[in-house]
Amino acid sequence: MKENIKLLIELQKIDSAILKKKTIINTMPSKILAVDQSFKEVQSLYDKQKQKYELLEKKKRDKEKEVEDINERIKKIKARTSEIKTNKEYQAHLKEIETIEKERYAMEDEILVTMEEIDSTSKALKAEEIKIKAEKDKAEAFKKEVEKEIAEAEKELNDLKVKRVEIVKPVDAEIYNDYMTLLEACKGLAVTEVKDEICQGCNMNIPPQIFVEIKKNEEIIQCPQCRRILYWKEKNE
Ligand SMILES: [Zn+2]
Numbered sequence: 001m002k003e004n005i006k007l008l009i010e011l012q013k014i015d016s017a018i019l020k021k022k023t024i025i026n027t028m029p030s031k032i033l034a035v036d037q038s039f040k041e042v043q044s045l046y047d048k049q050k051q052k053y054e055l056l057e058k059k060k061r062d063k064e065k066e067v068e069d070i071n072e073r074i075k076k077i078k079a080r081t082s083e084i085k086t087n088k089e090y091q092a093h094l095k096e097i098e099t100i101e102k103e104r105y106a107m108e109d110e111i112l113v114t115m116e117e118i119d120s121t122s123k124a125l126k127a128e129e130i131k132i133k134a135e136k137d138k139a140e141a142f143k144k145e146v147e148k149e150i151a152e153a154e155k156e157l158n159d160l161k162v163k164r165v166e167i168v169k170p171v172d173a174e175i176y177n178d179y180m181t182l183l184e185a186c187k188g189l190a191v192t193e194v195k196d197e198i199c200q201g202c203n204m205n206i207p208p209q210i211f212v213e214i215k216k217n218e219e220i221i222q223c224p225q226c227r228r229i230l231y232w233k234e235k236n237e
Pocket of ligand 1: 199200202203204223224225226227228
């Protein structure tokens with residue numbers, strides 16, 4: 001195999017490795033985002049539950065205040081008992097107390113119902129709190145893991161770049177420039193194998209006369225369709 005072809009194959013190998021590593025690094029932040037998003041959803045459910053709980057507590061306090069007000073009113077009405085002169089007035093007086101007491105009973109029933117709701121909401125809230133804590137721990141652990149992976153991948157990428165400098169050194173400048181242009185145009189794959197007379201870059205059938213030339217691995221030959229540099233891999237290579 002001619003040296004140029006060999007060098008280009010090596011170059012493509014390292015560039016593919018670099019591209020793969022970069023792709024891995026680029027997908028990492030979205031992994032963290034996904035975890036953050038799912039945690040936010042759990043948090044938002046919890047916040048809604050908490051809001052409901054607080055509203056119920058407020059409702060209970062308001063009702064209790066109303067009961068206090070009613071009790072105050074009853075006390076005042078009862079205080080007037082001594083001023084009553086006629087039986088008719090007395091009947092009206094009793095009726096008034098009865099009406100207000102009915103109001104109070106209804107209010108107290110509402111308080112009981114609200115207390116039951118508070119109880120069940122509080123239980124749900126506690127369960128949600130445990131869940132949220134577990135989710136948070138899970139998210140933190142995952143983030144740490146991903147950050148570690150990013151650091152490792154970046155170190156590996158750096159090592160690859162250092163190695164690439166050495167691989168590039170013996171490559172002819174003109175060939176290197178053509179290679180770089182192709183690499184850009186062909187989305188990271190400028191040099192590819194021909195397998196069963198098919199370009200592995202674009203799947204085109206290579207005409208027999210070109211294939212014969214490629215099999216020699218002497219000249220730099222490009223695919224008639226995708227322009228990628230083609231080579232032939234010997235079975236024992
Ligand atoms: Zn092709």
